[in-house]
Amino acid sequence: MSILLIWAVFVIYPLVFSLFESLKDNKQFMNNKAWSLPQFPLLWGNYSDTWVRYEFGHYFVNSIVVTIGSMVLALILTSTTSYIMARYAFKGRGLIYYFYIASMTVPMMMLVIPMFFLFGDLHLSNSWFGLIVLYAIGSVPFGMFVLTGFFKSLPRELEESAVIDGATHYGVFFKVMLPLSLSGLITISIVNVVGFWNEYPFALMLISNPLKYTLPVGLNFMQGAMQYRTEFGPLFAGVTIASIPILIVYMFFQKYINEGITAGAVK
Incomplete structure (x- = not known):
């Protein structure tokens, strides 16, 4: 319990620190008060300044x-690939599956230059x-690793019943299998959203138009636009x-992440 409490402090502190620092002006930073609580009046105008001026x-x-x-x-690619790998037997399936899994071990930074060209x-x-x-x-290997376990755990009798009722292969997938794997889809969606939202190297490499910058690149550009005077607030x-x-995504969908990863790992 104490270890979890310490871990919670390490996770929450940077968020609280950022909030406090956003309510200060440069004078408070320069007076060695970067680690202190913000002084009144709180500078909520920093948010409108950031949103409009920058x-x-x-x-x-x-x-x-x-x-x-x-x-x-990513959901379209991952769900279709996982379903084929889990429910259909064909020559080379194991090799393809482990090729996908092995690709998860490749550091993304090694792909920056090849992807650029x-x-x-x-x-x-x-x-x-x-x-x-x-x-x-880039998100397909992890998503397939999670969803394959979901599809393998579903009874084949469901497919057979759907086929007897006249469903095609597409009907079985979209009307039977996909709805039953909803928890797995939610899990990989949340994990992917966090990764997509925070991704920086590839966004910096591929986007050169400031009007198309994403948030991580925009923050870096914002600091450069301040030139010789960094406005910390x-x-x-x-x-x-x-x-x-x-934070909102994690607050509302936290249980789906835990349940989805656990259920998908059973097989």
Whole structure:
């Protein structure tokens, strides 16, 4: 219990620290009060300053578009691939499955340079679509690892009954198997959303138009736009704004993450 309490402090403290720092001005930082509580009056104007003057609203909308698009495409690719790997026997299935699993061990940073040239040749650089495709494909191995266990655990009698009632292969998948694996779909969706929302290296590499920056790249650009005078209050306000959606997702869907990963690992 004590270990969990210590861990909770380590997790919560950076969030509280960012909130407190976002309510200060530079004078409080320069007077060696960076670790102290903010002084009254609290500078809530830092948030509006960040949102309007540094065009943080554009970055926020861009991240929402990229995250939702990536999540939808990732669910389509992952669910169909997992279903085939779990329910159909064909030559080389085991080799393909372990190839997917092995790809999870490859550090993403090793792919930055190859992806830069590949997406340039495909004319996918500097576009949201390029990011969406990259994020979705990159999430397939983990999603397949989780969902394959779900599909394997479903009784084959359900498929047979659906076929007897006249369902096609597509009907069995969309009307029977997919609804029954809803908890697994929710689990990988939440994990993917967190990863897509916070991803930085590939977004920095592929997007050069400031109007298309996502939140992580926008924060970095925002700090550069301050030039020789870093405004810590608005900068921490941006960090806090970027953290809020992820916190909300975890608060409302936390139990699905635990249940989904546990159930998918049974097989």
